[in-house]
Amino acid sequence: MSLLEISGLRVSTATQELVHGIDLTIDKGEWLAVIGESGSGKSVSAFSIADLLPRGLTRTADRLMFDGADLLTLSKAGYRELRGNRIAYVFQDYQQAFSPYYRIGKQLDEVLKAHTDWKPERRREHAAATLERLSLPGDLLHRYPFQVSGGQLQRAALAAAILLDPALIIADEPTTALDAVNASLVLDQLADIQKEKGCSVLFITHNLRLAGKFADTMAIMQDGCVKERGTVSDIFTAPKAAITRNLIAAIPPLRNIPARLPVALEGVA
Numbered sequence: 001m002s003l004l005e006i007s008g009l010r011v012s013t014a015t016q017e018l019v020h021g022i023d024l025t026i027d028k029g030e031w032l033a034v035i036g037e038s039g040s041g042k043s044v045s046a047f048s049i050a051d052l053l054p055r056g057l058t059r060t061a062d063r064l065m066f067d068g069a070d071l072l073t074l075s076k077a078g079y080r081e082l083r084g085n086r087i088a089y090v091f092q093d094y095q096q097a098f099s100p101y102y103r104i105g106k107q108l109d110e111v112l113k114a115h116t117d118w119k120p121e122r123r124r125e126h127a128a129a130t131l132e133r134l135s136l137p138g139d140l141l142h143r144y145p146f147q148v149s150g151g152q153l154q155r156a157a158l159a160a161a162i163l164l165d166p167a168l169i170i171a172d173e174p175t176t177a178l179d180a181v182n183a184s185l186v187l188d189q190l191a192d193i194q195k196e197k198g199c200s201v202l203f204i205t206h207n208l209r210l211a212g213k214f215a216d217t218m219a220i221m222q223d224g225c226v227k228e229r230g231t232v233s234d235i236f237t238a239p240k241a242a243i244t245r246n247l248i249a250a251i252p253p254l255r256n257i258p259a260r261l262p263v264a265l266e267g268v269a
């Protein structure tokens with residue numbers, strides 16, 4: 001069953017169209033990877049879903065439905081409720097996820113305060129349990145963002161995203177700024193959470209190999225258009241669009257092919 005249905009989505013500046021009427025759907029529990037070169041329109045498309053486009057960009061669509069609700073008619077207040085509650089974002093720049101001026105615990109608490117009527121004790125317990133769920137030390141609550149490592153901060157950002165059990169997590173290049181070990185940890189934890197909670201993931205990445213490891217389905221973007229959509233298996237075994245074939249051919253060699261990559265990729269790697 002579809003959680004998110006996007007049809008004819010366009011994003012424009014005052015003078016130029018950046019995204020040219022794309023269609024995407026994500027089912028409940030599905031992990032969709034949106035892949036494309038830099039500037040292909042992945043981020044602005046993702047921003048437009050939850051009304052987070054930067055000033056100067058506008059969105060139109062034929063259809064934009066989230067869990068039965070029409071986002072095209074949703075009020076600003078409706079969007080505020082949706083974000084952080086039903087739709088959560090994890091961004092590449094984890095430094096921006098937290099204000100440097102407040103302890104991480106206070107910032108997690110603000111999210112819970114804004115969306116629940118829970119008492120302080122329950123909010124504190126829930127925040128600590130969520131950090132623990134991501135194998136982060138409980139004393140992180142008392143630290144400022146600059147007092148934790150980049151990898152921990154990105155996992156704390158993931159904790160902030162899942163505090164309220166969102167139905168959709170939009171992860172926009174969440175591992176680009178991390179070393180390989182921390183990148184793998186963040187994605188493994190995101191995959192565990194997705195399985196446990198049954199939520200959907202919209203994963204934006206340049207990295208076709210990571211997409212192949214974690215996603216169920218893929219959409220390949222180029223120049224503001226979706227050039228190809230399909231299951232991971234179909235896309236790796238029978239890529240149709242030229243951009244998809246180029247992206248697959250550009251995957252660097254790897255000795256240990258991840259278990260979920262289809263056999264066809266081994267010939268390419």
Ligand SMILES: Nc1ncnc2c1ncn2[C@@H]1O[C@H](COP(=O)(O)OP(=O)(O)OP(=O)(O)O)[C@@H](O)[C@H]1O
Binds near residue numbers: 013018038045
């Ligand atoms: N605020 C903005 N004002 C004007 N143009 C913008 C703005 N933000 C993005 N763009 C343009 O929109 C196009 C798509 O950008 P977008 O950030 O969505 O690409 P992307 O595929 O996410 O790239 P990357 O992988 O590098 O993040 C680019 O041409 C970009 O220059």
